[in-house]
Amino acid sequence: MNDKQIVELYMERSEKAVNETYNKYSAYCNSISFSILQNSEDAEECVNDTFQKAWESIPPSEPNNLKAFLGKIARNISLNRLKHNNTQKRGAGQIDVLLSELEECISDSFSVENEIYSKQLSQSINAFLESLTSEKRKIFVSRYWYTRSIKEISEQYDISEEKIKSILFRLRKQLKSHLEKEGIIYEK
């Protein structure tokens, strides 16, 4: 069953939609959650919460890309879970590493308390990603959206870990420069 048909089931409020979603995207959502939480039980719970959230969101939402829609939900739920359950020490070193890496892209003046700035930031990041080559973009998204480890990215794209690290380092520098250029952050 394709995504459009699944969305139609959601719109019809058919419980079959959840089953179909689970069959098709449970592994995908689980990989995102586990990558953040590093715990299978927590990840499973987050996946269940994701489908629950999707059922509650569709309608009124009618996503064009169901996979990305579910991925975003899973990611946000997992990050919130991580934050609230205080699981940073247990297998969540990956997120700490990501956060420390992203420190390089921001300045002390950075704040997203303002929703306008939040949307502007997302748009700016999209523009940044648009300017990248496909390979670099995939590496960036794999690292900072899918929160995958360097090793996993290396194996996925058949690139050495050292090269992956090097690419990410340059991308963070480029992102910072881009955000400064956009006026999102200010150089000290």
Place this chain on the structure above:
Amino acid sequence: MKSEDLLKAIGNIDDKFIEEAAPKINAVNETNAAESNDSAKTDDKKLVEIVKVKPRNTFRIVASIAACVCFAAAVSFAIIGSTKFRPQVGDNGSCSSDSVCAKGNNNKEEIYNSLESKYDFENSKNTSSSTAASDSQNSKNNTSSVEASSSESSNSAKLSNTDIPDNYFCAGSKKITSSDVKAIKAGMTYKEIINQLGETANFGQGNIRQYIVDDKLVLPLRFDSLSDVCKKTGEELLKQAIPYKVPERIKDKLNDSVYAIVTADKFISCINGEPDNCCTIDLSDAEIKFENGKTATAADIKPMSSVLISYDMVAESYPGSMHCLKVTILDSNS
């Protein structure tokens, strides 16, 4: 906390970017694909990993094999090259006729000195009496023994391959004239004789130096040490030289045999009239006869006799080794 906000903001990127970078996961079979790298991997993912790993490992394996092959080839060529250009002579006086004339940086004086230094000069003996006795024994075949036969009763020093400097080897029997030979004086050392006549084919270990005189005679000089004294005059040496070219009466017999001069014990040169064509001979299975049909033995094949040999194979040693089936000791050439 600020980086967390950036991390969340990255979460709102366009769907197309998310889908583009989505990991390849089998939705049906996999539940906890990210739990462990060592377990719960789908067949597809394993296959992808195998395919990804294989090219790199294959390249490394191929590169390693290629490097080993190149190294082995280089070592082989080095060994072959060094053995080809080094005259190798067994105790029976084999030689390498295909060696190329080349010299190292040492001059002749240094080469001879290095050879001399390896001998015990106190053991050098006067060989003239023993040479005369050998001459009388060879009267039947009219083969007056040259220095080669005298070596049997003379100095017992044995030469080894280490006596031959690696940088000295020579190919091609030097062509000299009878006048050159006559200029040799009795009492000269072989070192002095060679210096006077010039370098020539060195049959290596046995210290056999072969000269071609007037383009028709072969004159081998055999000695144990370069410092050995030659008691013979040039005239006497010249008398020991014999024609090396194939006699007319023999030419029709060359279809299945070769003509050669016995230069040393179980060593022949001038095969079919080519002075530098030489090899050792294996007489273990050979039927040996005189030209008149009488049965002979290996002991009758003496230096400076000419022979007709039929053989079945030549071992590709260095020099070659001819497995003789039949050897005919020809009547001496006048």
